Amino acid sequence: MSESLQDYLKTGQYRLNEYIMELLEKDKMLPDTLAESVMYSMRAGGKRLRPILMLAAFESFGGQGEKVLPVAAALEMVHTYSLIHDDLPAMDDDDYRRGQLTNHKKFGEATAILAGDALLTRSFSVIGQASEIRPDEKVYLMSYLSEAAGATGMIAGQALDMEAEDKESTLYELEQIHNLKTGKLLTYAIVAGAFLAGVKPETLELMKRFGTYIGLIFQIQDDILDVTGDESVLGKPVGSDEVNNKSTYPKLLGLNGAKAQMEKYVDLAHQCLEQADIKSSRLHELTVYLSTRTS
């Protein structure tokens, strides 16, 4: 990763974290335990990949200023809620995330369910209250977020993923799960950023395709790292897909086949960007980063 991209990621994370924390600290959430539980998971960090992709898409199409921040924050809140609920005992039953106890391990299941609900609920008014976005733009962004995150999007992906456990999936089924579970929110990031920069409808369609490709790139690299990754860099155990008997790209296509498939998507993603005539190379760089990341 180039030093410039590293700085870009750090700056994006910083801006986003500042914005979300300030926003949520002003909320009069009750009771204290619930507020702490919400803040605990929001503070836990992570790459902030979705908001950074939104910022990058916004800037790549000439967007300037802060109007993208509330939408980026809302998206990260939705992503965080989904992690809290996915970690629950009834779902993936995970005790640790990003090196710290999962929300329900720290605050109990009831509070974790409510903290997730609270983040999801709040995300919509974060967009609704944004001062620099027009009402018709807000309606588009809020409705699209609902669609991308709901039972026709991310939630469908999570439910399908659970149903696919201990079953042999086809490549088609695997891609459907990833397109829904991961792809929909990543695509939202790209499309919302481009939309706020005021691109034409045709460009928005191109960005939808680009978003789908980077969702798949992200997921294939995730699967590859679970086979070839370095635990100390990755910060989580490798081989868990094998243990959990999950269908993955390396399992269906072999390791080289999975890499080849990913390279195909990287090419297609670059093509989308070229057709969209963007003014910066940031989204190109991020595409490469997603396909070569080691954690």
Added chain:
Amino acid sequence: MSESLQDYLKTGQYRLNEYIMELLEKDKMLPDTLAESVMYSMRAGGKRLRPILMLAAFESFGGQGEKVLPVAAALEMVHTYSLIHDDLPAMDDDDYRRGQLTNHKKFGEATAILAGDALLTRSFSVIGQASEIRPDEKVYLMSYLSEAAGATGMIAGQALDMEAEDKESTLYELEQIHNLKTGKLLTYAIVAGAFLAGVKPETLELMKRFGTYIGLIFQIQDDILDVTGDESVLGKPVGSDEVNNKSTYPKLLGLNGAKAQMEKYVDLAHQCLEQADIKSSRLHELTVYLSTRTS
């Protein structure tokens, strides 16, 4: 209850049910199990009190036509999600609701969590996609729904209610819980209906007060019925507040004290309506109904 009000309630329930079912059946929810789980809880019925109050408020201020229906549907979806999550083992751990198995008993916990998430998520785009509402009105209604349902509203009420279990609450604490847990969404119903009918800001403020009163009336009568109600009419066991050691109005004020408190709120609610100069007696009737209902 007058025959006219009974018809009014039935007609309202019918309109609302038709609207929601048609809407959700068109959604391409995946997988089938999740779609079934969502439809199961939405079909379970109940009084549809919140949407009916919204319709009544809308009509009382001269609102006509269908523009209120999507907002009423969204509110009922939020209410239904909250019941699914509240019934979960980690929360109230209920096996039955409205005479049928709770969602998690029928579909398992994971699916119930996701079905609740899906209904909450979808509620916002139901408003966002409404064809007869202006974008600025949609933004107000979506943001206000987020606020009323979130960690400064209904979710806060549920969390405070759980914390209050097995503790002696003061009347102040009890009313705070009810104002948040039940009052916020009931108030939303009234305010959104009046707002869509185009009332002045002063009238909206009056309707916020009216909503708070009917929330308290609803809750006190709930507590009273748990002491004096007829199980066969009520459709659920009485005395459960005693068993669960919950703070209630009759416990804090005595049965007669609770009734007197409720009558005070009924008077205040009527006063709000008189000051708001409404054109029909429907909200008056519904106020009386809420304070005298037997189920």
